[in-house]
Every structure is written in C-alpha cells, then in structure tokens.
Amino acid sequence: MQVFFGWRMVAACMLCSLMGNALGLFGAGVYLHQVVTANGWTTGVVSGAVTMFHVASALLLIPVGSGIRNVGPRPIIAVSGVALACGVTLIGRVTTPREAYFAFLLMGIGWAGLSITAVATTLAPWFDRYQGRAVSIASLGASAGGILGAPVLLFGISRIGFAATTLAAGCCVSVVILALAIFVLRSRPQDLGLLPDGLPVRAHAPTIDRRNWTLPSALRAPALLSVMAAFGIGMMVQIGFLTHQIALLAQSFERFSVSLVVSSTALAAFAGRAVLARFADDIDARVTAAVALVVAAASFAAMAAFPILPVLIGANIIFGLTVGNVTTLSPIIVRREFGAKAFGSVFGVASCAIQLVAALGPSLYGILHDAFGSYAPALIVAAVLDILAATIVLAGRRNPSA
Helix, strand or coil: CCCCHHHHHHHHHHHHHHHHHHHHHHHHHHHHHHHHHHHCCCHHHHHHHHHHHHHHHHHHHHHHHHHHHHHCHHHHHHHHHHHHHHHHHHHCCCCCHHHHHHHHHHHHHHHHCCCHHHHHHHHHHHCCCCHHHHHHHHCHHHHHHHHHHHHHHHHHHHHHCHHHHHHHHHHHHHHHHHHHHHHCCCCCHHHHCCCHHHCCHHHCCCCCCCCCCCHHHHHCCHHHHHHHHHHHHHHHHHHHHHHHHHHHHCCCCCHHHHHHHHHHHHHHHHHHHHHHHHHCCCCCHHHHHHHHHHHHHHHHHHHHHCCCHHHHHHHHHHHHHHHHHHHHHHHHHHHHHHCCCCHHHHHHHHHHHHHHHHCHHHHHHHHHHHHHCCCHHHHHHHHHHHHHHHHHHHHHHCCCCC
C-alpha cells in the first residue's frame, strides 16, 4: 500500500524542526556559555542577544504563516535555513557584543521559518482528522534536536574549537534544509491529485467549523486570549531555562556530565512528545497543558530548594517531560477551538504574541542571576509563573467558544 505523501511532509518537517532546535533553541545555551567564557562578558549582556533571537523570530511568525499559506513552504523554509546557517557560522567568530547580537538576529530569522508555527501551517492542508497527530510527530524533531544539538556542539568545540564547529554546523543545516525544500516540500495535497489524510474522494468530508471565526472576533475571544497568556508565560519560563541550562549545570558538573544531563532532558522531552503524538486526538489539551505546567513548576522549585546533584539531574529530566507538550499543545488547542479555516491567521497572531512574551525569558533569568549571584531566585520566579500559566489555561476552558 502506497504511503500518503502527507507523511513524507511530516518527516521533512521533523527534520526541519530538528535542525532549527538543535542549532537554534537548544544551541543558544551553548553559544551563550561559549561567548561569555571566551570574551569575558557578563551573562546579562549576552542574554540580551538571545532575547533578540526570540523577538526577531516572534515578529516574523505572522508573515511566515501567511507566506507559507500563500506561496507554499519551499521558499520560506529555504530562506530560513540559509539565515540560520549564516547566524550559526557567525556566532563562532564574534569579537564584540554587536556582532553577537547580529548573529543571534540571523538565527532568529532562521528559527522563525523552522518553528512550530511553520510546521503546523505547512501541514495544515495535508491533514484534517489526524492534524494533531501529524503536528505532534513532526514536533518530535524538536526533541531530537535537543538530544543531539548540545552534545554534538560541545563535542565539536572540545575537538576542533568553537569557530570550526559552528562553521561545520552552518554548512550542515544549509545542505539539509535546501535539499528538503527542493526535493520534498509541497504546498498542498491537491497539487498531487490527493486529498487531506490520504482519503479517497468519496471518503473525504470537509471539516465543518462550529463558528465562522474571523481574526478580529478570535482576538476578542477569552479562549484565544487565555492561550496567548498561558503559553506566553509558559514558553518564557521554558526558553529562559533552556538558554541558561548549560550555565546553571556548569556550576555543579564538568562539561561531559553537562552534555549528558542536557541530552537526558531532551530525551525526556522526546518521550513526552511521543506519548502526546499517540493520544493527541483523544485528550483534553487544556488539562494536559495545565498538568505539564504544574510539573515544570515543581521541577524548578526542587532545583531552587535542593541544589544537589541527584535533585538537579532528576528535576531536569522531569522538566524535560513537559518541554515538548508545552510547545506543541498551543496549535492543537487553537485548531480545535477555532477550526481549520481560521487556523493560519489566528495561530499566526497567537504564536507571535506567545513568542514575544517568551523572548523575555533569557533576559529574565540573566538579570536575576546577575542581581543575586545565583540561579535560585530565577527558578523560584519561574515556578510561580508556571502555576499562574496553568491557572490561566484552565480558566479559558470554562467558556471555549466565547
């Protein structure tokens, strides 16, 4: 039986997500530590560059979503891959804070086109009944990027140096992303004489949305506002921690052990995403998100209260179980509550807002670290914010169609 081409699209999106997260989101922590150590700059200064990375990607999410919808994923993802490659190559050669900011800006441009927004928008025309499963499976690439990214970068740095490692990484991402854009990615199944989910014509029934949402009406809905607020806070806390994870662990572990803990965190994220992929079409996404946020809060509190090696290892792994779910559940919620027709425009705006709030994470951790000389206050604040986010996402569930 021939495999539906949409699943090849899922595989391609998974590879794009792997590259974007390995060298973007998870790579940022490696770059932060290396640049601070090599140049003697404060953590707060370089954290500002990482914040620029997230701000740039956030501001581009709306045009990325509309661009993929209008011209297809090929040009958007190809340009994003080249931008990410240039930024990664440059970060290994920076000698001034201005150069670091420019390198992270390029990486932010690249990550926008390889983000969950790009993946969800690319796959939206290909799946209807299995949209949640398709997006969840594609998002496994993000966890794989976390598993491979930091250890491979740290191994390369220890063997051939920072500059040579980032050059090799830049060449790798450009080759892989351009190959996928040229040979695999397509705009919609109808262009290949297919229908969503690979169903035959007689079996396919168009999705009927409960309400004909427009972008203005969606932006007034408490359901969407709760998604933006809850996931904005949750992602701010998560991205801030992931950016500073290596610097935090380096205070207690040597380099090899740091890479193992980071990889274990990402492996746990992969496991959490794999479970979500299996049950994504059957669960209450808001309740699942709230549980993930509470578990993450408990992990942060444990690290702050008991900064000993067994607790740090265990708390990082437990936190990892929540990483993929917090990232993936927002498009699933928006798709369910606002329908397929409005998904592109509504989630483009929602993800932009989420990412703008999330962009504050690296600077929040960096400023609190520099102010108190420890990551403990930042972890306590993170735990409180995650509890707040869990409350907000559940509050939006009370009246999902308001």
